Amino acid sequence: MRLVVPVSGSDPKTRLSSVLRPDERREFTEAMLADVLDALETAGHSPRVVATAPVACDAPVTVDDRGLDSLVNDLLAETDGELAVVMADLPLLTADAVARLFAPDADVVLAPGLGGGTNAFVSRHPDFRVDYHGASIRDHRRVARDVGAAVAEVDSRLLATDVDEPGDLAEVLLHSDGAAADWLRDAGFELAVDEGRVTVDRP
Numbered sequence: 001m002r003l004v005v006p007v008s009g010s011d012p013k014t015r016l017s018s019v020l021r022p023d024e025r026r027e028f029t030e031a032m033l034a035d036v037l038d039a040l041e042t043a044g045h046s047p048r049v050v051a052t053a054p055v056a057c058d059a060p061v062t063v064d065d066r067g068l069d070s071l072v073n074d075l076l077a078e079t080d081g082e083l084a085v086v087m088a089d090l091p092l093l094t095a096d097a098v099a100r101l102f103a104p105d106a107d108v109v110l111a112p113g114l115g116g117g118t119n120a121f122v123s124r125h126p127d128f129r130v131d132y133h134g135a136s137i138r139d140h141r142r143v144a145r146d147v148g149a150a151v152a153e154v155d156s157r158l159l160a161t162d163v164d165e166p167g168d169l170a171e172v173l174l175h176s177d178g179a180a181a182d183w184l185r186d187a188g189f190e191l192a193v194d195e196g197r198v199t200v201d202r203p
């Protein structure tokens, strides 16, 4: 089984530009990556990182500037057997959530992300392919159906919570004590709870 974690190391998390400088976005990306790798390795897996530019982490890294769809579809085409792809921006991920991704006996297992993305998948079908971005979970359900794959989905908040927008940072401080949460606290971020609204402040 091949398990790959793709990372945009070049100019990551541009949707966080309003709250993080470019160097901070790279550091935060590496902190989230550390949390993802920790969960995968604790679950007994040996992930490989494929990054568009060098990133610091405790796993083997291949630098490859292919776009996400090209990279993952090439991996699918060349993998004989099971391929899993887990995104690098899932700081709430735990070993138990990882186990749930691999548990279903299906040709394709999809982990939907908040906002309609696809935060992780496992493919055991030779013809499954990806089409990321733009509510990709809908595309991946369709592709799996069109190739006749038996599909399962994992309903997991810990797998579904990817950090894209500034509003997502509150989830990290609310629910994690990992590297990404530590990085945010060290950078001066704190939760701001105002009646029903929970946001983050950086005084």
Ligand SMILES: Nc1nc2c(ncn2[C@@H]2O[C@H](COP(=O)(O)OP(=O)(O)OP(=O)(O)O)[C@@H](O)[C@H]2O)c(=O)[nH]1
Pocket: 006, 007, 008, 009, 011, 012, 013, 014, 015, 016, 050, 051, 052, 064, 065, 066, 067, 068, 071, 087, 088, 089, 164
């Ligand atoms: N290897 C590789 N990984 C990518 C690429 N684009 C995105 N990723 C990774 O795929 C995951 C989901 O992508 P996004 O949420 O769009 O991440 P991003 O591109 O850093 O964020 P934005 O700049 O805000 O779109 C993240 O873990 C990214 O690091 C790519 O072209 N190549």
Ligand SMILES: C[C@H](OP(=O)(O)O)C(=O)O
Pocket: 068, 113, 115, 116, 117, 118, 119, 131, 132, 133, 134, 135, 136, 137, 162, 164
């Ligand atoms: C890669 C992409 O991430 P998003 O832009 O949805 O966070 C997706 O999951 O399709």
